[in-house]
Amino acid sequence: MNILILGGGGREHALAWAVLQNPKCDKLIVAPGNGGISRIAQCAAIEPTDAGAVLDLCAEESVDFVIIGPEAPLAAGVADRLRDAGLLTFGPSQAAAQLEASKGFTKDICDACDAPTAAYARFTAAGPAKDYIRAQRAPIVVKADGLAAGKGVIVAMDEATALAAVDDMFAGAFGGAGAEVVIEEYLEGEEASFFVLCDGENVLPIGTAQDHKRVGEGDTGPNTGGMGAYSPAPAMTEDVTRKALESIVKPTVAEMARRGTPFTGVLFAGLMIENGQPKLIEYNVRFGDPECQCLMLRLGAQALDLMLATAEGRLGESRVTWAEDHAMTVVMAARGYPGAYEKGSEIKGLQDMPETSFEICFHAGTTREAGRDTASGGRVLALTARGDTLQDARDRAYGLVARVDWPEGFCRSDIGWRALSG
Ligand code: AMP
Ligand code: GLY
Numbered sequence: 160m161n162i163l164i165l166g167g168g169g170r171e172h173a174l175a176w177a178v179l180q181n182p183k184c185d186k187l188i189v190a191p192g193n194g195g196i197s198r199i200a201q202c203a204a205i206e207p208t209d210a211g212a213v214l215d216l217c218a219e220e221s222v223d224f225v226i227i228g229p230e231a232p233l234a235a236g237v238a239d240r241l242r243d244a245g246l247l248t249f250g251p252s253q254a255a256a257q258l259e260a261s262k263g264f265t266k267d268i269c270d271a272c273d274a275p276t277a278a279y280a281r282f283t284a285a286g287p288a289k290d291y292i293r294a295q296r297a298p299i300v301v302k303a304d305g306l307a308a309g310k311g312v313i314v315a316m317d318e319a320t321a322l323a324a325v326d327d328m329f330a331g332a333f334g335g336a337g338a339e340v341v342i343e344e345y346l347e348g349e350e351a352s353f354f355v356l357c358d359g360e361n362v363l364p365i366g367t368a369q370d371h372k373r374v375g376e377g378d379t380g381p382n383t384g385g386m387g388a389y390s391p392a393p394a395m396t397e398d399v400t401r402k403a404l405e406s407i408v409k410p411t412v413a414e415m416a417r418r419g420t421p422f423t424g425v426l427f428a429g430l431m432i433e434n435g436q437p438k439l440i441e442y443n444v445r446f447g448d449p450e451c452q453c454l455m456l457r458l459g460a461q462a463l464d465l466m467l468a469t470a471e472g473r474l475g476e477s478r479v480t481w482a483e484d485h486a487m488t489v490v491m492a493a494r495g496y497p498g499a500y501e502k503g504s505e506i507k508g509l510q511d512m513p514e515t516s517f518e519i520c521f522h523a524g525t526t527r528e529a530g531r532d533t534a535s536g537g538r539v540l541a542l543t544a545r546g547d548t549l550q551d552a553r554d555r556a557y558g559l560v561a562r563v564d565w566p567e568g569f570c571r572s573d574i575g576w577r578a579l580s581g
Pocket of ligand 1: 277300312314343344345346347350372429440441
């Protein structure tokens, strides 16, 4: 079959790699793709949010199945447009993508189905929001309701920070995303990510991961899209996983179906776990980046079968086969990221990187021209490896990092520290 993947990050390189492991794939196109993806698939220079251009591409290339990687096209309703045109599509409808696109919506769903989450209130004006903060007291968390590229969350350890965050959001710091603000209870504990596939009715867990959001060693400094991740997450014990599934994920999926907006695709629950009890921090309606790089290396060829079963409503008969292994991915970013950074520096050493189901260099923001790889984004590479233990996976992933010759790049040296020290 002919398959189209929308997106151009490390996540989409990992999805592309996994899809190509499966003999069902005859032709793979990725739009827009990146320098690494262009080595293994055909890339098409179109915007994933441009539904018209995506539909034209599908017609030209006789595409049978579309996998949507990032949240922007999902929130823009691209999956609906594709399904309306009769195309088999992996990714939720615009209505179901509200689980990521509106934090207030998700909190109300949690309320309706009794899923454990932080106590909260929704506001459309600064005055009442500030009164609520003064009454609840810091620490407290202030969130822009809409999509803000992972930057719309302020974890305020003191009241002044929380009040300033409210002013910033209503002043338009996050554009339309901040027209409504959610203020919620500060949760303590350990964070973990839980991934399930869902065909509207059936739910199939496909793995757990932990990522490192902060740019600096020891999880310090500003938030990023993610500087590294590992899978499985030790915090997701069998008991915690069962509780997350039964008390959070399944009730959410049932509530979405009850409302007539069933969820299909991958549901990514960001959890906070304290004393063995998981609470929902947020949902994403797509794979995490860089968590996906770990999951795809562990799943391999079956990832395509599972995504097809999801899109065709056949998850009830699907199983996941797991090796008892571990995966880690280490992100290399351009110096300055997540602040201002330069583009265009040359990256050497990528030509003879291993590309096996144990060690692989996934590309994010790279461009390949005339045989040269250059950096064209903030997060640039995701060096990913598998091993029998997390330590093995870590040693292999950092072994790959050592082969990259790119003075303008950096990475954290402590990905997995919490799990490895435990
Ligand atoms: P989000 O974009 O919702 O994932 O939030 C970004 C990060 O903010 C999360 O990964 C958490 O580290 C932190 N965070 C969000 N909500 C809370 C909360 N209620 N309590 C503590 N930390 C939170
Ligand atoms: N790595 C976190 C995310 O993709 O949202």
